[in-house]
Amino acid sequence: MHADSLTYIFLNAAIINNFVLALFLGICPFLGVSAKLKTAVSMGLAVMLVMLISSICAYAINSVLVSYDLEFLRLISYIAVIASAVQLVEMSMKKFSPALFRALGIFLPLITTNCAILGLALFQTTKEYDFVQSVSYSLGAGTGFILALVLMAGLREKLELAEVPSISQGAALSLMLAGILSLAFMGFAGLGA
Template structure:
């Protein structure tokens, strides 16, 4: 499969947050400020690629022993351990990077988008390189959605024209609905 097709498909058409509803918690929780939204997005790209790099070969091992049904347990443990190790390694060897990304790493461990991308890479039958490209694209799509959404949310801040029942969470979701509607326009692209 063409890498370009995979990338466009996963970033715009099947955007992980807006079309597939993966990683909604950080999308709604960490998108108040542009800085933290971007930081979170970059950390997600990093972890997604790393997790795929680790879980794809593991699936081969599981399959060779015909214990593919252990996928869920194996993947979540590998991802959790991996993220912890990476955090420690970054702290020790690249403190500057740890300062900017480190805070986001632990909270990505049980993020459904990361586990989701690992499993869907297997389900789609991607090769190793394709799986890595797909994970990178999923992360970029997440970053894109986060950055756009944090911009939209900054306009909501202090807006008093919102009905009382809709203030706070509901209006945030309505905003997300419109962003998602916008991304639906990419529908026929791939």
């Protein structure tokens, strides 16, 4: 596979360099909303949507900033764009699909401080992806995020019924689980170019 091909970019973001398990982006929602499978899926989809929108916006903004030599404003404008993208998604979702809006509830506004989104925007800038590649990258990253969240939620739902020592309950156990998941994903590492 060529390193610039769209399939490679997608798989790279989704599996080989999984945003959560290999790059440590978006750990807070990963640990916070992975207790139930259903919320995990909704959260994952919302994040993917915001990723797609902010990736497109970041691409546009970056080309404007570069043409005016204003790269030092990149971070500030990215975070402003992400915050407004989240707001926009929230508003349009409220109008067109109130059921989904209610299902996501508090998770929507929290996406602003999800570092996976800002990370995606920054990485695509450093890697100098063009428009189509950026879209593919953001879709891959979103898929990877959903994958990690769903896997984790499935494991934690089973763990609810397991008997564990009292000191390992809660975050400690979740982190150990995440470590094992991450270990599994290390198996893909050799595929990277």
